[in-house]
Amino acid sequence: MSNEPQPNNRRLALFPLPFQGHINPMHQLANILHTKGFKITIIHTRFNSPNQSNYPQFTFKSISDGLSESKNKNLNPDNPNSVINFLNKSCIDPLRDCLVKLQEEEPIACLISDALWHFSQSVADSLNLPRIVLRTSSMSCLLVYAALPLLNKNGFLIKTIFEEEEEEDEEPIPDLSPITEKDILEIFNDVDCKDGVLDLIFSMIKTTKAASGIIWNTFKELEEPAFSAITKDFCIPSFPIGPFHKYFPASSSSLLEQDRSVMSWLDLQPVRSVVYVSFGSIAQMGEAEFSNMAWGLAKSKQRFLWVVRPGSVFGSEWLQYLPQGFIEEVGERGCIVKWAPQQEVLAHGAIGVFWTHSGYNSTLESICEGVPMICSPYAYDHPIIARYVTDVWRVGVMLDKGKEEEIGKKVRSVIMEEEGSEMRQRSKFLQEKVNRSMKEGGSSYESLENLVDLIISL
Ligand code: UDX
CATH class of the missing domain: 3.40.50.2000 (Glycogen Phosphorylase B;)
Structure with missing residues (x-):
């Protein structure tokens, strides 16, 4: 320009x-x-x-x-x-x-x-x-x-x-x-x-x-x-x-400092193996929901990078509501940070799926990198965006983040199964359309x- x-x-x-x-x-x-x-x-x-x-x-x-x-x-x-x-x-x-x-x-x-x-x-x-x-x-x-x-x-x-x-x-x-x-x-x-x-x-x-x-x-x-x-x-x-x-x-307009150490952690992970989890800048959740998310991720047995914003769990400073035994269970398979350089994370080859609240910026950033989504809408415009992601563009699946068993199933289906690779193909197609439009x-x-x-x- x-x-x-x-x-x-x-x-x-x-x-x-x-x-x-x-x-x-x-x-x-x-x-x-x-x-x-x-x-x-x-x-x-x-x-x-x-x-x-x-x-x-x-x-x-x-x-x-x-x-x-x-x-x-x-x-x-x-x-x-x-x-x-x-x-x-x-x-x-x-x-x-x-x-x-x-x-x-x-x-x-x-x-x-x-x-x-x-x-x-x-x-x-x-x-x-x-x-x-x-x-x-x-x-x-x-x-x-x-x-x-x-x-x-x-x-x-x-x-x-x-x-x-x-x-x-x-x-x-x-x-x-x-x-x-x-x-x-x-x-x-x-x-x-x-x-x-x-x-x-x-x-x-x-x-x-x-x-x-x-x-x-x-x-x-x-x-x-x-x-x-x-x-x-x-x-x-x-x-x-x-x-x-x-x-x-x-x-450059980030209000929170982005933790860049995640990029070297991602460099060590196999291609398309990591679930990136982030619910944006305003969504909040209760302790029980947070705990379900943690066990769902642990039981999925997949690698994950999880952004837990300070204060995003009601009444917590940061990670005090992580369930007991969770860190030992996931070991090196998981990385948790307060805020990530999201755009760069989504562009990294190690990312296999984005578990998102379906904020519009996050959705566009994911589409532009051809990354399929797991959508757990929070409120406001999120349910509308999530519905388009899953039913119209068909580059994601809907997930109730309160259901621990469902989490593992959905994560594995997008990372490892045919359903995920079909979504990835459709997402790549959208990515090409974006590039042409610019x-x-x-x-x-x-x-x-x-x-x-x-x-x-x-
Ligand atoms: C909200 C609404 O959700 C959104 O739909 C509306 O249109 C604008 O305001 P938010 O909930 O924060 O925003 O989500 P999102 O729209 O996805 O925006 C989050 C932004 O923060 C994205 O640009 C994302 O890249 C950035 N981000 C998120 C980071 O830089 N690091 C992180 O760790 C997480």
Whole structure:
């Protein structure tokens, strides 16, 4: 990209949501647009503020977020949904003040905001500033979210989410196939305030429709039907220009230090023999579930690299809930770290399968390396993504991580059996499609050109 002519040098303000799975793609997008000639200002909250020294080419503006000083009883600082809802209210004035100051210094072409910052649409409107959103998840997920109000109207959501009295249905919901009732319920897993999640989703959909465009960290060929439906239903241009990490790795925006020692451990393992286990930056689990995962991995008798994020098991610092006898049982066969250089890990030849929570960045990173997945969705967009991985792209299998016996079976079937090699072949096919989409004339390449044209025209 560096040899291309610089189309212009206008300033763009980018506003990432302060969570790892959102910070990574927004910083990657910033880098992509910077190589296209734009000057970049990142506006960020004090909470989870980025490591600026990794980005000397950008300017950074911090805004107050009110989190540390808040005594709001409705705020649960350990729950991302609660934090996001709080920040969507507390950041209104700070964002407006920041944008006014920036505009006084130098006019901004547009605000590029995470779609979950729904309040930023009215702030941008009040300043006559065009707003483009970055949606960090899949296109199909947005379509399912957009259908929730209709399901709500038909009484489905009220019945299944709030009353929880019926058996979960595993049949696809008409018009939303392959998504099932069970998948919809899982969106709302782990949240103490289900109304809060619905509010967030509804506000995100409404303000996304009011934006000047949507940027996607995906490639068109992966979700062609969803791309057409969104273009029709949302009536604004869509720019699937990803996967972003093919341009720039996510490592420089990592909030946790990546343990690089895993790479030399992987070098010692046979080709396609290792299960890589990671549930991203926000998923949490209970002690019993953690223990089942541990014994499931041990009994699979396969090699594994397991990322256990500090605090990811409720009430633990790190590994104190590992069951007794587990370390002795697995010996050299297992490696556990706090945080890994995930992109490099997935590209390593020793990896045979990725056991994931089906976060969108992780899913794309796995697809790009042709690694099949075992999907144990946690909440939010994960069940929708997992359903596409298993039923549409067919590069993974679903697994309930609470079932110890199932874990061993699924791990062995993907690493050692025909099922796994078929998924690997389909995954390689997707990998080739990604590579084509990024080349000149490919869909992501063209979308990026169109996005640059739109920004220039604003
Ligand atoms: C969340 C949602 O899950 C996701 O679907 C949404 O679109 C964005 O926010 P998260 O749960 O953290 O993010 O998962 P994921 O989207 O997979 O992002 C995790 C990121 O952290 C990936 O870029 C991954 O490479 C990185 N990572 C993960 C590491 O660098 N090291 C690790 O050990 C684990």
